[in-house]
Amino acid sequence: MIIAIVIAAAVLILIGTGLIGGASRDRPGVPVRRDQELHRRVRSADAEVHAEYRAARRAMNIAAGQSWRNLVD
Numbered sequence: 001m002i003i004a005i006v007i008a009a010a011v012l013i014l015i016g017t018g019l020i021g022g023a024s025r026d027r028p029g030v031p032v033r034r035d036q037e038l039h040r041r042v043r044s045a046d047a048e049v050h051a052e053y054r055a056a057r058r059a060m061n062i063a064a065g066q067s068w069r070n071l072v073d
Helices: 002-017 032-063 067-071
Strands: none
Touching: 002 032, 032 067
């Protein structure tokens, strides 16, 4: 499940940066403000996914009795 979340976040980032689906500057009629808002939302979603991933990883390490691995993070 975590891998699916990370992949979804990566796709959102690629869409937000314009690597998938064409860049917004090449599409007439798309305001720059809307593009910037989308980029901000994608970065925010990516940060949330990363925080959730780290929390899940820490919980998994604790449950497995390997909490020392959390020191690396």
